[in-house]
Amino acid sequence: QVTLKESGPALVKPTQTLTLTCTFSGFSLSTSGMRVTWIRQPPGKALEWLARIDWDDDKFYSTSLKTRLTISKDTSKNQVVLTMTNMDPVDTATYYCARTQPGLQYAFDIWGQGTMVTVSS
């Protein structure tokens, strides 16, 4: 069974750096074609694609957020980490990680439950 679970602080202060961890099981990110992506959703708003890391360590970022984002993986721990610097109240959102596997034309077939992050002083 494939699962992903996000973890990190529920509350961060403006200007701080957010670090989120996606811990997964049931697949390996060293398998050819596997990818893990971070997506967020502000309350009552649409989904926003943030960053992606591939099995071969290729990394891709949102155009508008790329100066603030860093994505990395620890294959031995089955984890993907996202850091976002200089947090602002507009970054308040539920943050999801999701898997892409070969054969589904890069769709997100399995999602984590999400973790809510509030940015407030």
Place this chain on the structure above:
Amino acid sequence: DIQMTQSPSSLSASVGDRVSITCRASQSISTYLSWYQQKPGKAPKLLIYAASSLQSGVPSRFSGSGSGTDFTLTISSLQPEDFATYYCQQSYSTPYSFGQGAKLEIK
């Protein structure tokens, strides 16, 4: 970046109705288009990938069509559990992008 636009943004329908939601890409994305269903407080669920392929376990009343820039999600006979928000998403080029969502409500 590719922009995805859904219409309508919201719609009301009754159980048993046939409904369609459209998604338009700002440039051609071939068939690199997925549809997701999201219920309040839950993560999105994959319904359709590659524009028209039904994800395993998804009821056959859901179908997708289109290619290039114009796509459609159709629910042939609405069931009570189908009232939710639906998102399209392109995976043709990074950064991948989602539509703004279409909220399907009970009439």
